Amino acid sequence: MTTPTSPATRDRRGFTTEQVHAGHLADVGHAARITPIHLSAGFLFEDFAQARDRFAGDEEGYTYTRIGNPTISALERKLAALEHGAEAIAVSTGQAALSVALLGLLSAGDHLVAARTIYEGSRGLFRDNFERLGITVDFVDDVADIDAWRRAVRPETRALFGESIANPRNEVLDIPAVAGVAHAAGVPLVVDSTLATPYLQRPLELGADVVVHSASKFLAGHGAALGGVVVDGGRFDWAASGRFPHLTAPAPSLHGRSFVERHGHRAYAAFARDVVAARFGPTLSPFAAFLLQQGVETLSLRVERHTANALGVARWLAGHPAVERVDYAGLESHPHREVAARVLPRGAGSVLAFTVRGGEPAAAAFVDAVRLFSRMSHLGDVRSLVLHPASTSHGQLTETERAAMGVGGGLLRLSIGIEDLDDLIADLEPALAAATAAATAAARSQAVDATPVVPPVHHERTHAHRLAAAALGAH
């Protein structure tokens, strides 16, 4: 799988080596091999001068965990290394990471252009909170329509936002093309890369400026902790853009210097960390940081297995008569297959959607029939999960909005875990049979409703069961 290259031609260690070793904090006290959990609200100052210098930023070191903590810093260094970024800021959740990343860029009166098919929590954040703060948001319906991104940009636009792979239907962001639109407008592209992970894609290398993750998902993998991270590429030229006065004008917290004067190309990361994250306060617990870094150490191994399993499941579903459609960017049938091959060469991840024949009654029967898959609102877990978006994550939308996003009654989202593929299929097979039976029964009872003479219920049941059995025999 990995071909050894001669040491002379390698400028970096490989991904799997980095995920294990990067960022590790040597324990000077006891030589613990694993980065210790520093569960301490604050840190001692040796004397008056040290307290003053640490606060002024003239001396490296910790003061208070909301501002910085050694366990959290170790995780941040690891994630910055994996994304090939300049700096990472770890916070309490993925939603917090999005808030910090975007509020580090946007002020009242500014405008954000975002893909429409993003995570519902993010859409709610923009629509219900940003709008209230005076930040207007326009959504691009078709992420693949680069002209639509261009048309959505206004003079007040200050950022473009999209997801590497969107959920549930696997729209793939053409990062080089959308970054081109952003840079032509003098603004950065922010990418939520939760579903891709740095193992499948490094958005910064494709032209994005800032990457955001919900670390609660694949980065953790164990599903035991929430977290989020903002990774700054450190390459966007804030001064040249001239559109970000909070970074280029004299700042009160820097005694009249600007963030750009003080931090150069890392001005944005410094502002997002010291002004946005530290002041709004979504601090990651050092304990959660420890759990997240435990997860990241095995990321590449998990994602390889996740992705191989997902492709296996997607192909199997696509060949099943009870399945109307499969939305997985790793399949030839996906409309973004060509973009995926370019920006996701290692595979399209393991969150996919499929539509069962028979609409919501069939989907409900499927959800109730699974035994190995967990019914759960989460993804990127080592366990395989299933969710019915139309009645859960997308339940607050109108029918028309759901239709525009392709979230129908028969649509189911799977997050494929690392279990043995045969066991996953052995769980899906009877669940699809249950879906078919429910669809047949629903179709029968509709037909009965339309008939003036209503036959006895037990007869109908028997008939529905016979039809279901016939349908089962079909494959």
Ligand SMILES: *Cc1c(COP(=O)(O)O)cnc(C)c1O
């Ligand atoms: C889960 C998720 C989030 C939110 O992350 P939390 O850790 O749950 O706050 C944001 N974006 C995407 C793509 C997600 O899957």
